[in-house]
Amino acid sequence: MSGDGLSKAAIIGGGVIGGGWAARFLLNGFDVAVFDPDPEAERKIGEVIANARRSLPAVYDKPLPAEGKLSFCATLEEAVAGAIWVQESVPERLALKHETHAAISAAAGQGTIIGSSTSGFKPSELNEKGARAIVAHPFNPVYLLPLVELVGDKAICEKAAGILRSMGMYPLTVKKEIDAHIADRLLEAIWRESLWMVKDGVATTEDIDEAIRMGFGLRFAQMGLFETYRIAGGEAGMKHFMAQFGPALSWPWTKLMDVPEFNDELVELIAGQSDDQSGNKSIRELERERDDNLVGILRALKVSDNAAGKVVSAHEADLVVSGERDGLPVTLSRQVPPSWTDYNGHMNETFYLEAGSKATDGFMELIGADAAYIAGGLSYFTVESHVRYLNEVHEGDRLTATSQLLSGQGKKMHLFHRLFRGDGELAATVETLLLHTDLNARRTCIPEGEVAEKLAMFERQHADMPKDGAGCFVGERPGTR
Numbered sequence: 453m454s455g456d457g458l459s460k461a462a463i464i465g466g467g468v469i470g471g472g473w474a475a476r477f478l479l480n481g482f483d484v485a486v487f488d489p490d491p492e493a494e495r496k497i498g499e500v501i502a503n504a505r506r507s508l509p510a511v512y513d514k515p516l517p518a519e520g521k522l523s524f525c526a527t528l529e530e531a532v533a534g535a536i537w538v539q540e541s542v543p544e545r546l547a548l549k550h551e552t553h554a555a556i557s558a559a560a561g562q563g564t565i566i567g568s569s570t571s572g573f574k575p576s577e578l579n580e581k582g583a584r585a586i587v588a589h590p591f592n593p594v595y596l597l598p599l600v601e602l603v604g605d606k607a608i609c610e611k612a613a614g615i616l617r618s619m620g621m622y623p624l625t626v627k628k629e630i631d632a633h634i635a636d637r638l639l640e641a642i643w644r645e646s647l648w649m650v651k652d653g654v655a656t657t658e659d660i661d662e663a664i665r666m667g668f669g670l671r672f673a674q675m676g677l678f679e680t681y682r683i684a685g686g687e688a689g690m691k692h693f694m695a696q697f698g699p700a701l702s703w704p705w706t707k708l709m710d711v712p713e714f715n716d717e718l719v720e721l722i723a724g725q726s727d728d729q730s731g732n733k734s735i736r737e738l739e740r741e742r743d744d745n746l747v748g749i750l751r752a753l754k755v756s757d758n759a760a761g762k763v764v765s766a767h768e769a770d771l772v773v774s775g776e777r778d779g780l781p782v783t784l785s786r787q788v789p790p791s792w793t794d795y796n797g798h799m800n801e802t803f804y805l806e807a808g809s810k811a812t813d814g815f816m817e818l819i820g821a822d823a824a825y826i827a828g829g830l831s832y833f834t835v836e837s838h839v840r841y842l843n844e845v846h847e848g849d850r851l852t853a854t855s856q857l858l859s860g861q862g863k864k865m866h867l868f869h870r871l872f873r874g875d876g877e878l879a880a881t882v883e884t885l886l887l888h889t890d891l892n893a894r895r896t897c898i899p900e901g902e903v904a905e906k907l908a909m910f911e912r913q914h915a916d917m918p919k920d921g922a923g924c925f926v927g928e929r930p931g932t933r
């Protein structure tokens with residue numbers, strides 16, 4: 453669907469959320485046309501997309517599709533023309549939503565998906581004047597967080613879900629329409645209690661943020677509420693948890709429904725404390741801090757194959773590394789994430805080896821030693837590696853690796869990876885020796901069938917190619933022996 457240069461998304465309203473949607477579509481290969489009357493929209497969206505470019509590709513170990521084309525339109529009709537998805541993200545005012553959806557429904561093709569980012573309105577409210585929108589409620593930052601709550605016509609929601617999955621998102625179809633859908637209903641409860649506690653001097657905005665991020669906030673990214681509370685019931689599980697904490701439903705714990713009056717005094721109090729807490733940083737700086745942490749969390753969840761990490765893995769499985777360079781197969785192509793840089797302001801030594809290891813995985817796939825082969829009980833174990841650090845690599849650089857097979861005789865697979873920066877400079881070589889291994893017996897063995905044939909083929913193809921820097925001992929300069 454995406455990445456073909458033929459898919460167009462229209463973004464109507466390009467503020468915080470519209471800008472995030474624009475980035476998500478664009479970085480997944482869609483052409484994006486924006487309509488927003490704000491004269492500053494282009495600058496603001498440009499800044500959001502710049503943050504998205506440094507963070508979203510860093511979640512993956514493979515390259516995202518080539519970026520689509522971004523354009524800004526003078527009219528809503530121009531933006532909508534030819535789009536397969538129109539996403540409305542204008543301010544949360546029902547009259548404005550009605551006016552905007554009337555114009556979108558008139559301009560869009562029959563099969564076009566029309567999504568609304570509304571945080572709280574139901575599809576029946578959005579469509580009460582004859583429009584045909586579904587709710588597609590995302591989470592900020594839209595380019596990194598997978599969740600999109602879908603509410604409305606079943607067939608349209610199903611079609612929308614397929615497109616969202618192709619962009620690494622997680623569509624959650626809400627069973628019945630309700631004000632504020634699922635997640636905002638939960639968030640509103642936390643927000644209400646938080647305002648109440650600041651107003652009554654129980655806690656500052658900072659105390660409340662610490663209470664969340666030092667405790668239950670850490671749990672929520674990986675287990676949510678119900679699994680977490682099941683564990684909190686100890687060996688007896690959920691029934692014991694409910695027996696212990698169920699009565700709290702009739703204690704004052706659940707009687708905290710008072711809401712503070714929303715007035716200037718409350719706004720001054722909250723905004724003042726928020727300025728004291730984080731006013732020394734710009735919103736874009738805070739966004740980058742947030743994004744770096746989210747990339748780290750998503751990458752960790754990918755390794756444990758948990759929660760949102762599964763969504764990332766499923767998307768990554770659809771991404772491809774391919775091509776040749778200097779007659780050798782490209783086995784790695786990826787962006788350097790912020791977490792790979794160290795106190796010297798460049799990519800830490802560890803990650804040169806990680807890149808080499810991923811290039812080995814890429815070469816293994818090429819010879820048929822892929823996930824299915826490993827599941828069948830055969831694999832390769834690394835027994836020796838030599839990294840030569842030749843050039844600095846920085847956050848955001850596009851790293852590419854080629855792999856040359858020096859020997860594929862017997863149990864051995866002797867590889868020479870060259871890591872290149874985006875500007876074409878050779879950044880490192882990683883020479884590595886692996887042995888073919890029976891995973892059940894935990895003993896080396898000779899590969900057979902397709903793997904053996906492909907090894908022989910690559911060995912022949914790569915035999916006469918330059919090998920400068922291969923076979924050096926530590927400290928030796930190539931060609932000085």
Ligand SMILES: NC(=O)C1=CN([C@@H]2O[C@H](COP(=O)(O)OP(=O)(O)OC[C@H]3O[C@@H](n4cnc5c(N)ncnc54)[C@H](O)[C@@H]3O)[C@@H](O)[C@H]2O)C=CC1
Nearest residue numbers: 465466467468469470488490541542543544569570571592
């Ligand atoms: N900010 C958030 O955390 C989230 C907001 N949402 C929802 O997304 C929608 C947009 O919210 P934000 O992006 O936060 O608001 P925003 O105020 O940042 O952006 C709204 C944008 O719409 C533009 N706009 C106003 N009238 C327009 C019109 N007639 N046609 C086209 N553009 C127009 C504005 O110039 C502005 O750039 C709302 O429905 C909101 O509930 C959803 C998820 C999270």
Ligand SMILES: C[N+](C)(C)CC(=O)CC(=O)[O-]
Nearest residue numbers: 570571590591592636639
């Ligand atoms: C505060 N909010 C209701 C606009 C929040 C959302 O809709 C989702 C989010 O990103 O938190």
